[in-house]
Amino acid sequence: MRGNLLTMQEAGWLQISTEGFAAFNQARPPGHLVKELVQNAFDAVTGNERGARVALDYWMRDGLLWVGCIDTGGGVHDLSALRVVYLTFKTDSHLKRGRFGRGFKEILSVARSAEVTSGEAMIEFVVENGAKVTRRREAETPLNGTSVLMSFDWPEDIIGEFDRYFRRFLPPENVEFLVNGSTLFRRAPTHVVDATLPTEVYDPTGHAWRKPQRKTAIHLIATQSGDEAFIYEMGIPVALAEWSEPFHIDVQQRVPMNPNRDALASGYALKVHAACLPTILASMTQEQATADWVGAASTRCEPEVQREIVNKAFGEHAVRQVPVMGKRDFNDDAQRFGAVIVNTAQMSAGFREIAKAHLPTAKTLVDTTEVARAQAAATQRFTPQEVTAVHDERRVWIERQGGSARIETCLSFAVWFCQQLVNSTGIHQPKVTGHCALGRAPPPGRQAFEAHWSADNALTVALEADRFWSSPLSAWSLSLLIHEAAHAMNLHHGRGFNEEVERLGGIAASAMFRSAEQVRERWPTLLG
Numbered sequence: 001m002r003g004n005l006l007t008m009q010e011a012g013w014l015q016i017s018t019e020g021f022a023a024f025n026q027a028r029p030p031g032h033l034v035k036e037l038v039q040n041a042f043d044a045v046t047g048n049e050r051g052a053r054v055a056l057d058y059w060m061r062d063g064l065l066w067v068g069c070i071d072t073g074g075g076v077h078d079l080s081a082l083r084v085v086y087l088t089f090k091t092d093s094h095l096k097r098g099r100f101g102r103g104f105k106e107i108l109s110v111a112r113s114a115e116v117t118s119g120e121a122m123i124e125f126v127v128e129n130g131a132k133v134t135r136r137r138e139a140e141t142p143l144n145g146t147s148v149l150m151s152f153d154w155p156e157d158i159i160g161e162f163d164r165y166f167r168r169f170l171p172p173e174n175v176e177f178l179v180n181g182s183t184l185f186r187r188a189p190t191h192v193v194d195a196t197l198p199t200e201v202y203d204p205t206g207h208a209w210r211k212p213q214r215k216t217a218i219h220l221i222a223t224q225s226g227d228e229a230f231i232y233e234m235g236i237p238v239a240l241a242e243w244s245e246p247f248h249i250d251v252q253q254r255v256p257m258n259p260n261r262d263a264l265a266s267g268y269a270l271k272v273h274a275a276c277l278p279t280i281l282a283s284m285t286q287e288q289a290t291a292d293w294v295g296a297a298s299t300r301c302e303p304e305v306q307r308e309i310v311n312k313a314f315g316e317h318a319v320r321q322v323p324v325m326g327k328r329d330f331n332d333d334a335q336r337f338g339a340v341i342v343n344t345a346q347m348s349a350g351f352r353e354i355a356k357a358h359l360p361t362a363k364t365l366v367d368t369t370e371v372a373r374a375q376a377a378a379t380q381r382f383t384p385q386e387v388t389a390v391h392d393e394r395r396v397w398i399e400r401q402g403g404s405a406r407i408e409t410c411l412s413f414a415v416w417f418c419q420q421l422v423n424s425t426g427i428h429q430p431k432v433t434g435h436c437a438l439g440r441a442p443p444p445g446r447q448a449f450e451a452h453w454s455a456d457n458a459l460t461v462a463l464e465a466d467r468f469w470s471s472p473l474s475a476w477s478l479s480l481l482i483h484e485a486a487h488a489m490n491l492h493h494g495r496g497f498n499e500e501v502e503r504l505g506g507i508a509a510s511a512m513f514r515s516a517e518q519v520r521e522r523w524p525t526l527l528g
Contacts, residue, residue, distance in 0.1 A: 008136035013125045014105055015084050022109040028262065030158050031165040033110065034058070036103030037069040037148055038169065039236050043096045044073025044146060046172045046234075054171075055178040058162050064112060065154040072145040075118040082108070082116060082123060083134060094199040094214055094254045097234050099261070107150065114150040117143050170221065170235040170250055189219035190247065195275035198268065199254045211256050211265070218276060219250040231255065231264065231272060239264045243273055244291045245280060274300035281308055289313040295350030306354045313351070318342045319362045320355060328494035334362035336493065337369050370492075373449045381435035381460045384408055394438060397463035401470075406525075407436060410472045411461070413523050414481055418459055420511040421485040421504045429488055430457040438463055451480055453487035473519075473526050482508050 025033065038056055045052035057068045076082070085105045108114055114125040120142045124135045163179075170187060171177035177184045195218050198211045223229050229241035232250035238257065241249050249272055256265035274297040281289070288294070289312040298309045310318070318340045322330050331341045341362060344352045360368075384404035387394045398407055411434035419432045439449045439462025450465040459481075461468055468477045482504050490497035512519070520527065 008134075010083075010134045011131065013083065013108060013132045013134055025106045025109050028106075028260070029161075030152070030154050031162055032262065033107040034067055034069075034162065034166075035236060036098070036107050037067070037150075038166070039097035039233075040103055041069055041071035041073065041146070042172055042175065042235060043098050044071050044075075045175055052172075052175040053178075054175060056166060057180050058159060059180075060156050060159070064151040065156070065158055066149070066151050068147070068149045070145065070147045075144070075146050076116065079116060079118060079121050079123040079136065092202045092204075094201050094212075095234075095252075096254065097236055099200075099202075104148075110152065112151045112153055114148070116146065116148050118146040119143065165237075168227075168230065168237045170232055170248070172235055187221050189221050189250070191220040191276075191279050193218040193220065193276050193279050195272075197251065197253070197271055197275065198256050198265070200256045201254070214253055216251060216253040218272065219252065220245075220247040220276060220280070221250055222246060223248060231269065239269070242269055243293045244288055245276075245284075247276075247280070249276065270296055270300065273297035277301055277309075278305045281305065281312065284312060286312060286315075290351075292348050292350075295348040295352075295354070297350070298354050299350050303357070307358045310354060310358045314342050314355070314359070315340050318359055319365045320344050320359045322361050322363050324495075325363075328492055328496075330362040330366050333366040333493040337365065339365055366492075373452055380437040380439075381458065382437065383411075383435060394463070397438060398436075401463060401466070406469065407463075409523060409525060410469055411436065413472055413519075413526060414459060414461065416522075417478070417481050417508070417511070418457075418485040420515075421482065421507050422457060422488045424504070424507045425489055427489075432457045432459060432485075434458075435460045436463050437461075439465070451484050453484040453491075455491060457488055459484055478508060478512075 034056075038054065041054040041056075045054060051072060053070075053072045055068075055070045059066055082104055085102065104116075108125060111125065113127065116123050117139050120139050122137045122139045124137065126133055126135065166179045167184060169177065169179075169184060171184055173186060175186075194215070196213050196215050199214045199216070201210050201212060202208075203210050223246045227248070229243060229245065230237040230248050231239045231241050232248055233255040234252055235250060237248075238255050241247075251272065256268055257263065258265060273293055277294065277297050278301065284294075289309060294309060294313070298306055301309070317338055319334050319342065321341050321343045324331070335341060339362065342355065342359065344355050344359075347355060382394065384398055384407045387398060387404075389395065398404055401407060415432050415434040422429050422432055433456075435458060437452075437460050439452075439460075448462070448464075449460075450462050451468075452460045454460070463469070465480075467474065468480060471477060482501060486497055486500040486504055489500050
């Protein structure tokens with residue numbers, strides 16, 4: 001037996017009844033208990049400029065699993081404190097991993113034996129004649145730091161679990177961390193995020209744990225092949241990150257946990273995700289941006305970040321789906337204008353909330369677009385005779401499409417054709433007139449158009465609609481004119497409009513068949 005001077009022997013290991021305490025801790029995973037030794041060691045050496053070292057070893061011997069943890073920290077001020085739950089000579093801080101006077105006592109309660117050496121002192125926890133005994137001795141060899149050696153009735157396969165668990169640890173800066181002789185190297189963060197998060201601090205006056213908000217840094221550390229992303233507390237993995245990003249989340253202060261310290265405090269992961277989201281959003285794919293965790297976290301982000309999330313997840317041309325109103329389907333109309341229809345009913349609650357805040361409805365888009373197009377057509381429409389200036393941009397487009405005579409010929413046919421369709425309604429209508437305009441280069445904030453039909457039956461065709469001016473009798477051009485003439489009865493798209501298009505398709509076929517000779521004689525240049 002090590003040591004050369006017996007200084008004290010006491011009955012029991014802890015100065016409380018250990019049965020209930022031990023039963024509670026027996027249910028905890030062995031790795032989480034041994035973690036208490038490692039985080040105490042990290043606390044002891046963190047801040048050392050050089051020479052900081054923590055070595056964790058575990059092995060089987062004589063049917064018991066042995067665990068040793070040695071650090072080069074400042075040591076234990078008074079080993080007698082190891083016997084009293086919640087007693088410590090350390091000042092509690094949210095920058096310490098260990099929980100004020102608890103960690104070592106928890107693992108000790110389930111051990112078969114233990115000894116701790118620090119400085120010139122040693123304390124042993126042994127069983128003699130079936131009774132637990134504590135002994136204090138002088139250390140045989142003084143130790144700079146602390147050494148803990150413990151044995152347990154754990155099966156050998158626990159070693160494999162330890163290997164997987166402890167190799168996830170992220171050693172602090174300037175700390176050499178060895179696990180069974182193999183060094184785990186520090187992994188530099190890819191991103192450092194400034195955040196204000198709740199933490200844990202023990203209040204000795206009220207004998208309670210408080211959760212104040214503190215400014216901290218979050219280190220986002222790239223996962224390695226096969227890694228699951230974890231949330232860490234200053235290098236100690238405490239919970240799965242529960243997000244789709246290839247980063248571990250290492251919070252550089254104490255992480256609030258439930259009383260059993262086997263799960264995060266409610267809502268904490270959401271706060272961490274929200275803090276990290278603005279930093280990683282730019283590098284996320286659309287698929288990553290639609291993950292459920294993003295929707296949940298987005299509700300805690302600033303409005304400009306929410307808008308960026310919406311654009312990333314659904315595209316810059318997304319609109320919210322609306323119910324079909326009578327014969328009007330605004331969703332179909334919005335798609336005609338190039339919008340992507342998003343059904344918020346199928347979204348998670350978070351995405352639904354920010355979508356309502358930052359996505360217009362299909363109806364809003366359609367109403368705005370139709371007003372803009374009507375204004376553009378009304379203010380920009382003209383006839384070729386009105387364009388006289390040589391350097392007028394409209395003159396350039398007129399010449400590109402074959403000159404004034406060509407434009408007038410095409411418009412005269414379009415007016416005649418649409419008039420045949422409008423006359424078929426049986427309702428007195430304003431006479432059809434024809435105009436042209438620059439449609440694909442609208443004023444800022446107004447959407448382009450190829451053709452437009454106004455309430456006074458004015459047909460306006462964009463000069464940039466090359467297919468119409470080059471071949472006004474083509475199937476594409478006739479379908480364009482049929483579509484526009486259908487607005488004489490239905491200015492808005494919808495079921496009624498679609499039915500009118502179908503009806504006018506038949507009228508158009510009949511008119512062209514009956515008037516074929518007239519078309520040949522009146523517009524011979526359009527047949528080529």
